[in-house]
Amino acid sequence: MKTNLTRRALLRSGIAAGASVAAGGTALAEGSPDPLITETQDWASYTGDAVDATPYGLPIRFEADVIRRNVPWLTADPISSINFTPIHALDGTITPQGCAFERHHSGAIELAKENYRLIVNGLVDRPLVFTYEDIERFPRENHVYFCECAANTGMEWAGAQLNGVQFTHGMIHNMEYTGVPLRALLEEAGLDAAGDLADKWVYVEGADASSNGRSIPMEKALDDVLVAFKANGEALRKEHGYPVRLVVPGWEGNMWVKWLRRIEVSDAAVQSREETSKYTDVLEDGVARKWTWVMDAKSVITSPSPQQPITHGKGPLVISGLAWSGHGQITRVDISKDGGMTWETARLGKQGDTKALTRFYLDTEWNGESWLLQSRAMDETGYVQPTKDQLRETRGENSIYHNNCIQTWALTPDGIAENVEVS
Amino acid sequence: MKTNLTRRALLRSGIAAGASVAAGGTALAEGSPDPLITETQDWASYTGDAVDATPYGLPIRFEADVIRRNVPWLTADPISSINFTPIHALDGTITPQGCAFERHHSGAIELAKENYRLIVNGLVDRPLVFTYEDIERFPRENHVYFCECAANTGMEWAGAQLNGVQFTHGMIHNMEYTGVPLRALLEEAGLDAAGDLADKWVYVEGADASSNGRSIPMEKALDDVLVAFKANGEALRKEHGYPVRLVVPGWEGNMWVKWLRRIEVSDAAVQSREETSKYTDVLEDGVARKWTWVMDAKSVITSPSPQQPITHGKGPLVISGLAWSGHGQITRVDISKDGGMTWETARLGKQGDTKALTRFYLDTEWNGESWLLQSRAMDETGYVQPTKDQLRETRGENSIYHNNCIQTWALTPDGIAENVEVS
Numbered sequence: 001m002k003t004n005l006t007r008r009a010l011l012r013s014g015i016a017a018g019a020s021v022a023a024g025g026t027a028l029a030e031g032s033p034d035p036l037i038t039e040t041q042d043w044a045s046y047t048g049d050a051v052d053a054t055p056y057g058l059p060i061r062f063e064a065d066v067i068r069r070n071v072p073w074l075t076a077d078p079i080s081s082i083n084f085t086p087i088h089a090l091d092g093t094i095t096p097q098g099c100a101f102e103r104h105h106s107g108a109i110e111l112a113k114e115n116y117r118l119i120v121n122g123l124v125d126r127p128l129v130f131t132y133e134d135i136e137r138f139p140r141e142n143h144v145y146f147c148e149c150a151a152n153t154g155m156e157w158a159g160a161q162l163n164g165v166q167f168t169h170g171m172i173h174n175m176e177y178t179g180v181p182l183r184a185l186l187e188e189a190g191l192d193a194a195g196d197l198a199d200k201w202v203y204v205e206g207a208d209a210s211s212n213g214r215s216i217p218m219e220k221a222l223d224d225v226l227v228a229f230k231a232n233g234e235a236l237r238k239e240h241g242y243p244v245r246l247v248v249p250g251w252e253g254n255m256w257v258k259w260l261r262r263i264e265v266s267d268a269a270v271q272s273r274e275e276t277s278k279y280t281d282v283l284e285d286g287v288a289r290k291w292t293w294v295m296d297a298k299s300v301i302t303s304p305s306p307q308q309p310i311t312h313g314k315g316p317l318v319i320s321g322l323a324w325s326g327h328g329q330i331t332r333v334d335i336s337k338d339g340g341m342t343w344e345t346a347r348l349g350k351q352g353d354t355k356a357l358t359r360f361y362l363d364t365e366w367n368g369e370s371w372l373l374q375s376r377a378m379d380e381t382g383y384v385q386p387t388k389d390q391l392r393e394t395r396g397e398n399s400i401y402h403n404n405c406i407q408t409w410a411l412t413p414d415g416i417a418e419n420v421e422v423s
Numbered sequence: 424m425k426t427n428l429t430r431r432a433l434l435r436s437g438i439a440a441g442a443s444v445a446a447g448g449t450a451l452a453e454g455s456p457d458p459l460i461t462e463t464q465d466w467a468s469y470t471g472d473a474v475d476a477t478p479y480g481l482p483i484r485f486e487a488d489v490i491r492r493n494v495p496w497l498t499a500d501p502i503s504s505i506n507f508t509p510i511h512a513l514d515g516t517i518t519p520q521g522c523a524f525e526r527h528h529s530g531a532i533e534l535a536k537e538n539y540r541l542i543v544n545g546l547v548d549r550p551l552v553f554t555y556e557d558i559e560r561f562p563r564e565n566h567v568y569f570c571e572c573a574a575n576t577g578m579e580w581a582g583a584q585l586n587g588v589q590f591t592h593g594m595i596h597n598m599e600y601t602g603v604p605l606r607a608l609l610e611e612a613g614l615d616a617a618g619d620l621a622d623k624w625v626y627v628e629g630a631d632a633s634s635n636g637r638s639i640p641m642e643k644a645l646d647d648v649l650v651a652f653k654a655n656g657e658a659l660r661k662e663h664g665y666p667v668r669l670v671v672p673g674w675e676g677n678m679w680v681k682w683l684r685r686i687e688v689s690d691a692a693v694q695s696r697e698e699t700s701k702y703t704d705v706l707e708d709g710v711a712r713k714w715t716w717v718m719d720a721k722s723v724i725t726s727p728s729p730q731q732p733i734t735h736g737k738g739p740l741v742i743s744g745l746a747w748s749g750h751g752q753i754t755r756v757d758i759s760k761d762g763g764m765t766w767e768t769a770r771l772g773k774q775g776d777t778k779a780l781t782r783f784y785l786d787t788e789w790n791g792e793s794w795l796l797q798s799r800a801m802d803e804t805g806y807v808q809p810t811k812d813q814l815r816e817t818r819g820e821n822s823i824y825h826n827n828c829i830q831t832w833a834l835t836p837d838g839i840a841e842n843v844e845v846s
Contacts, residue, residue, distance in 0.1 A: 024551065024553075024557065024611045025543070025551030025553040025554075025611060026551065026552045026554075027551060027552075044532050044630055044631045044632045044682075047529045047632055048527065048529060048530025048531040048532035048632075049530050049531040049661070050502050050504060050527075050530055051491070051493050051501060051504045051505065051525050051527065051531075052501055052504075052506075053531075054525075054531075054662055055490035055491055055492070055506075056481070056482065056489075056491070056521045056522055057520055057521045057523070057525075057660045057661075058479070058521065059660060060658065060660060060661040062535055062536065062658075063658045066479075066658065068477070069478070070474050070475065078475055079471075079473050081473060081474045083474040083478075089657070089658075090653070090656040091563070091601040091652075091656060092565045092601040092653055092655070092656045093565060093599065094599045094655045094656045095656055096520065096655050096657050097519065098479045098480045098521070099479055099657065102477075104474065106467070106470045106471060107471025107472050107473055108471040108472040108474075108477075109467050109471035109472075110471070110483070118448075128447065128448030128449065129448055129450075130448040131448075133735045134447065134448050136741065137741060138739070138741075139741065139770075139786045140741060140743070142514075142515045142772040142782055143773065176516065178514040178772075178782075185448075188447045188448060189448070207467055209467045209470055229514075230513070230514045232515070232517045232519050232655065233513040233514060233515045233516065233518055233519055234486070234489060234512070234513055234519050235482065235483065235512075237477075237480045237481070237482060237483060238480075238483040239477055239480055240480075242483045242485075259467075312556045312557075316560040316561070317560065318559065318560060318561075318563060320563070349563070349564065349565040350566065359601075361562065
């Protein structure tokens with residue numbers, strides 16, 4: 001690089017820039033282009049790839065690390081395993097299906113549309129079997145919703161365990177679903193036989209070997225649950241339940257049954273494995289919290305974060321992250337640089353949909369300070385995301401599921417962020 | 424299939440169902456499951472794919488036809504070619520990057536982030552060079568916008584040409600972009616040198632061999648144009664301009680320069696090839712309409728359509744399609760079954776974002792009638808999508824670009840839809 005180039009501090013706030021490259025761009029010497037340009041980026045003198053090369057486009061090879069990752073030691077066998085969305089590398093709110101986290105209880109099965117059947121039975125007037133084509137004939141809706149595994153952040157109860165936001169918070173995705181309200185299919189089968197609906201349930205199962213059965217109160221089933229067949233416009237991918245999955249807005253991901261096979265109306269919860277020995281929270285006294293379906297308000301800073309250090313030097317810095325609430329819209333996110341002593345209100349990327357991811361930003365300056373970075377979400381019910389200490393006070397330290405506490409990243413003077421705990 | 428199964432007409436409206444399979448599902452014989460289920464979909468007795476199999480998920484093999492397609496005869500060489508989004512097979516509003524249409528003027532080039540430079544020069548106080556990292560340090564925004572090629576539907580001026588909505592209307596996509604307002608970079612370079620901004624322009628160029636240069640009035644450049652680096656949350660794919668493209672909301676796709684390389688502030692439009700001999704509309708008197716940047720309100724029915732016939736028999740039918748306007752929000756879409764003589768108002772899937780695709784549905788009945796299906800969009804300015812005859816009255820028949828007329832599909836009693844013209 002030429003040494004006679006003048007540099008300019010872009011800083012709107014008047015703070016002097018000390019970095020060797022100003023964030024606002026390097027001055028362009030008039031009549032004498034920066035050799036960085038002529039050496040590395042001459043106007044392309046070749047023709048690029050023709051359109052036939054990519055009938056279905058894939059990420060460019062430079063982004064080959066932006067993939068779902070698992071933690072091999074987390075489950076006994078890869079068949080019953082989990083992987084994590086690369087949220088450290090994403091921005092905006094939509095999660096592409098290709099990198100959206102997975103959790104299978106007996107692997108991802110392959111089920112063709114023409115072989116697909118959905119049974120609605122139990123306390124209904126007319127037990128019915130729906131083909132895929134039948135489902136497409138009911139009025140459809142489009143909604144963006146987040147899906148978070150109840151075990152997301154679960155390893156962190158015991159302290160700071162995993163050094164990467166993909167691993168601590170990546171069991172979440174956010175897609176635009178197209179589907180039919182479950183209500184429409186239940187009404188088609190007729191609910192007169194069920195009598196008073198206030199105390200009735202639906203039991204939902206998948207076609208995979210685990211079946212992953214869950215009981216859902218009728219009130220929720222008739223509210224906003226979708227029988228979905230598209231995500232982000234296109235067919236569900238195999239590992240997201242092709243051709244049909246349940247979408248249970250704001251509720252834990254385990255209830256979003258994939259390869260949806262059967263819906264049974266019943267007068268009691270089934271008390272299945274997935275809602276008794278799993279997906280419950282054992283308190284200090286040994287009693288398990290149960291029916292903890294709603295995912296409470298939560299947020300996390302995705303950049304800077306352990307997988308996303310600051311590499312651009314001092315000066316302007318964009319802090320970015322995600323917030324969500326199973327109770328509705330996110331109304332505010334605050335950011336602390338000192339471990340929760342003082343807070344600044346972040347800017348929301350756009351007004352979030354209800355029960356959907358909301359992107360937040362804080363446009364700030366970093367001049368090599370050590371920070372204890374935290375974010376704190378608030379939702380439309382007035383609920384405020386708790387600290388880890390607050391959560392432990394009510395739940396003890398035996399829990400795995402439903403950890404929505406404030407996360408802390410320790411930012412060092414060299415721009416590295418580490419997963420730490422503060423109290 | 425057992426013959427003693429009773430069937431049920433689901434029809435809410437009381438019209439008798441004549442089809443062999445009722446849309447509302449087949450009755451399930453109690454105690455004796457439908458053999459369709461036991462024969463084709465026994466509860467999965469095998470374990471499916473482990474998570475390691477798909478670190479980046481791809482569409483399931485059954486959806487292998489849901490891809491971008493080109494029309495080989497449309498351009499002289501695949502290098503300067505076009506392909507089309509499979510909008511007949513999509514639902515909702517988001518277009519996944521993997522199947523979003525492409526138009527390259529000299530092929531898709533490969534440009535690494537570390538080699539990326541963006542020049543801002545011309546009538547600015549300080550000509551600047553931005554690295555990719557520099558751009559990430561400015562305040563970001565998230566917006567969903569449609570991008571439509573000005574030539575979308577262009578082949579249809581001369582009459583019904585292409586039998587597939589993917590080919591007649593598929594040069595469009597709709598993604599959630601994350602980027603920095605172009606305004607921020609221009610202000611960083613300083614616009615005092617430009618004097619009165621009312622008559623100034625910016626000229627934008629890409630790093631590919633075509634450079635694809637376009638002049639944009641300063642008013643638009645300072646309004647909602649984004650320098651974008653993510654689409655649907657993740658990095659732009661190579662063929663969508665990785666690492667940085669311009670997003671020019673509501674304006675023709677050719678201005679959305681990919682592999683964005685240079686932005687020059689000038690006191691006049693450059694009158695480049697792409698804004699003189701191309702992307703203008705030659706009227707009957709030989710004079711070309713120019714600076715026709717905004718894509719007027721338009722809509723099309725995607726299902727049923729020539730690539731999406733009705734296969735489920737008579738009874739309930741969901742008619743589905745897309746509407747959009749470069750002037751803002753879609754406020755209403757009407758559907759005609761008789762070639763424009765009578766109209767029914769469609770239901771919007773959700774309130775559309777401004778300058779973004781809006782999904783519409785009409786939940787109706789079809790009992791084997793011959794229909795002339797049309798949709799007609801209206802936007803927040805009160806503009807109503809014109810008929811082809813109305814468009815020809817003002818523009819003649821020489822045009823290729825900016826065809827936003829009402830499209831007609833002729834639906835036959837066997838459920839096939841064909842591209843036809845009515846007047």
